[in-house]
Amino acid sequence: MSNCREPRRGLEWKDTDxxxxxxxxGAFRxxxxxxxxxxxxxxxxxxYEEVLRPGRYNGPRIAADAVARYYPRDREQKKIIDIAARTGFVAENLKARGFKHVDALEPSTSMLARAKEKGLYETLFGNMxxxxxLPIETDTYDCAVVCGGFGEGHIPCSGLTELLRITKPGGVICNVMREEYLVNVEEYNECLEPLMNSLEKAGKWTLVSLDVVPNYFIDLPGIVYMYKVN
Ligand SMILES: C[S@@+](CC[C@H](N)C(=O)[O-])C[C@H]1O[C@@H](n2cnc3c(N)ncnc32)[C@H](O)[C@@H]1O
Known part of the structure; x- marks a missing residue:
């Protein structure tokens, strides 16, 4: 279990933050x-693009750095799916690090339309x-990356099984989320880390790294899980 600390929410924030x-x-109430x-x-x-701009919301950079650290070479050959892609910030960061083949899964039609305009993705799935x-073949991706997709009313714990199905054996699943959601979101408090651990015990995946990172959103910490699929 990670180390959760109570964030000093708002004490030193600028009004804009x-x-x-x-x-x-409002999206996570x-x-x-x-x-x-x-x-x-x-x-x-x-x-949302301004509200969650880089510097204030650093999840996309943190996620792309984690994936790039895992794949120091042959990045242009890796097939990645950006889950909960919103308007494409994670893909922008992945492309800047040399990844070329990125698909998106994003259920909000307006977000997906904006992502499409940017031409970042090969295939866009409008699914939740x-x-x-999902309408995706088993063992399709070298990497499934989720950034900011886990939160109240967002991806349920059961989504992990689909992530495992669509990722190739030997591929990785990277999940970056706000650390406090592990305790504040009732569903995750009860099941997210226990399910991750039980999937590992069942031999479905192996934890590669688990890092708590500062300034994920404003000065609130994030947590980065990297699992290798077996
Ligand atoms: C805070 S945004 C994060 C977006 C993006 N990954 C980023 O870091 O910039 C959360 C996104 O999750 C999407 N979302 C919510 N529930 C989802 C689900 N069950 N499956 C996939 N995406 C979901 C929302 O539509 C929204 O675009």
Whole structure:
């Protein structure tokens, strides 16, 4: 289990950061349903690029760095899926590090349309990651990367089984999320790390690294899980 600390939320934040925090919090408020989160995202699609801009929201850079560390060579040959892609920040960071083949999975139509405009992705899937089968062949990807996709009303714990199915044996699953969600989100508190651990015990994947990182969102820490699929 990771080390969760109580964030000093807002104490030293600029007004612009505090406002961005509030706006983002609307998509992750306690009890929000997935449909409500989608509705929220579609209303604020364009503002989101500024609200979650680099420097304030550093998840996409952190995720791309983690994947690039794992693949120091042959990056142009790796097939990656960016899960919960939003408008493509993770793909922009992956491309800047030499990855070429990136697909997207993003259920918000407005976010997906904006991502498509940027021409970052080869294939775009408008699906939601749950425990239900995605329209993707088994063992398709060298890497599935999820950044900011786990949170209240977002990807359920059951989504892990689909991530495992679509990632090739020998490939990796990288999940970057806000650390406090491990305890603040009831579903994850009960099942996320226990499920990750039980999947490892069952031989489905092997933990490569688990890092708590500073300044994931403003000064709040993130957590980076990297698992190799068996
Ligand atoms: C905070 S954004 C993070 C986006 C992007 N990965 C980034 O780091 O810039 C969360 C995204 O998760 C998507 N999302 C929510 N529930 C999802 C689910 N069950 N499966 C896939 N994506 C989901 C939302 O539509 C939204 O675009």
């Amino acid at each position: 505090a406002n961005a925090y509030q706006q983002n919090a 306690r009890g929000i349903t997935t449909d409500e989160a989608m509705e929220y995202y579609s209303q604020y699609c364009h503002q 990651l749950t425990g239900d089968p």
